[in-house]
Amino acid sequence: MTQTVILLVLLVGITSTLAYYYYRRAQVRPPSVDSRSYIEGLRAILRGQDEQAFTRLKETVAADTNNVDAYIQLGNILRRRKKSDQALQIHRDLTLRGGLSLDDKKEILVALYHDFMGAGDESSAVRAINEILSFVPEDRFALKALLRHHEQSDEWKEAAVIRKKLDKLDGGDSSRFLALYKVFEGYELAKQNDAHRARLFFKDALHLDKKCLAAYIAIGDSYFDEKRLEDALSYWTKVITLQPCDGHLVFERLKKGFFEVGRYGEYAEALTGLLQACPEHLTARLELAYFMEKKGENEGAREHYTVALDNHPESMLAKLGIYRLNKEAGKAGAADAILKQLIKLAVRKEAANFRCTGCGSNAEHKMWRCPRCKAIDSFESVAS
Numbered sequence: 001m002t003q004t005v006i007l008l009v010l011l012v013g014i015t016s017t018l019a020y021y022y023y024r025r026a027q028v029r030p031p032s033v034d035s036r037s038y039i040e041g042l043r044a045i046l047r048g049q050d051e052q053a054f055t056r057l058k059e060t061v062a063a064d065t066n067n068v069d070a071y072i073q074l075g076n077i078l079r080r081r082k083k084s085d086q087a088l089q090i091h092r093d094l095t096l097r098g099g100l101s102l103d104d105k106k107e108i109l110v111a112l113y114h115d116f117m118g119a120g121d122e123s124s125a126v127r128a129i130n131e132i133l134s135f136v137p138e139d140r141f142a143l144k145a146l147l148r149h150h151e152q153s154d155e156w157k158e159a160a161v162i163r164k165k166l167d168k169l170d171g172g173d174s175s176r177f178l179a180l181y182k183v184f185e186g187y188e189l190a191k192q193n194d195a196h197r198a199r200l201f202f203k204d205a206l207h208l209d210k211k212c213l214a215a216y217i218a219i220g221d222s223y224f225d226e227k228r229l230e231d232a233l234s235y236w237t238k239v240i241t242l243q244p245c246d247g248h249l250v251f252e253r254l255k256k257g258f259f260e261v262g263r264y265g266e267y268a269e270a271l272t273g274l275l276q277a278c279p280e281h282l283t284a285r286l287e288l289a290y291f292m293e294k295k296g297e298n299e300g301a302r303e304h305y306t307v308a309l310d311n312h313p314e315s316m317l318a319k320l321g322i323y324r325l326n327k328e329a330g331k332a333g334a335a336d337a338i339l340k341q342l343i344k345l346a347v348r349k350e351a352a353n354f355r356c357t358g359c360g361s362n363a364e365h366k367m368w369r370c371p372r373c374k375a376i377d378s379f380e381s382v383a384s
Contacts, residue, residue: 037063038070050077068094068104072111084119091115106132106139113145122149138169154188156181179209183218195222213239213246220253233257240270244277251287267291280311282318289321298325316342354379 041056054077060070075090091111094100100108109128116125126149132142143162150159160181163174186201199222205215220235236254240247247270258267271288275281289304302325308318319342326335354363358375370378 035060035064038067041070041073045073045077050080053077068097068100069107072107075111075115079115079118084115088112088115088119102135106136110141125149138165140166140169143169154184156185175209176212179205179212180214182208183212183214186215186218190218190222195226198222211242213243213249216242217250217253220250224253224257229257229261233261237270240274244274245281247271247274247278247281248283251283255287279307282308282312282315285311286315286317286321289318293321293325298328301325 037056037059041053041060044050044053044056054074057070057074057077060067061074064070071090071094075087078084078090079087091108094108095105095112109132113125113128116122116128126146129142129145129149132139133146136142143166147159147162147166150156150162160178163177163181166172167174182201182205186198186205189195189198189201199219202215202218202222205212209215216235216238220232223229223235224232233254236250236257239250251271254270255267258264258270268288268291271284271291274284275288278284285304285308289301289308292298292304293301302322305318305321305325308315309322312318319338323335323338323342326332326338355361356363356370356373356375356378357380358370358378359373361370361372363379369375
């Protein structure tokens, strides 16, 4: 009995060993023609050689109709060739197959999303994205695509939900965006003349992001419309306090507000405070120089215009300021010299007669290769 058991164990062991040996031999067999074509097709895609890729992938599916990815890549190439209808047909046909893995199903739907977007059918694209999320609720590609859709459609509540999901997945912090969503919702209420509710949304934005400049500006604008000038000035000045280098966002508002309450000097004080934090801020420097010029404080104005030119040598407004001061002081020669500089600057700015179609760079004359994006013969004449 014992010998029989031992023989059976040995027999099973030998059989298992032989089975494993033949299995391994089968695994290391040379790749088939269709798998070689598939690999070559993928490599051609990576090299940007779509024509060669298309040929190899067609060979692949002719030999192996079960290669779902090869079909997907063929459709993608057709989309890139602007043949959206054919791409859609290939990708839609794939959805009818049975036994698809979840990965295959997702990749087909991603391809369909791009097909629909390329064809301008955003509603169908969104349906494809929602279908991905129905079986992969945390898919980042789908969530980000849906987020873009909500943002472009002004659907701020829905966008906020997606942002929070992505934050939870990635450990991020989208407070800045969530605050702006509140501001945008407030804008819509302001358009409907519901200033009170609009301000509530703006203030909600500040609870989310204490540095949300858009919210401070919007609250100030709302108070200004209601003639609550002191409240408006209070919120606008906070912009300079929080982010001095972004103070130009409220210059015109502060000027108008301080002038309406008769406190002109406080506008100059705000500009001076900003320049202490951001000495190279051109707009603030020019604003203060012009303010002093209008008050007749020409030496102080000249000093600020000069500092502006030290930091920004091509500032036409700074040169124009010095030109005016020289002319008023009877310094005709100095004024003429500045005028010539202004003319040269103006000509140079207007002389950007060619633009690169690749990156938008401007040039005074035709260039055969863009120094920025390296595109060849990409400069076209710009209508003056």
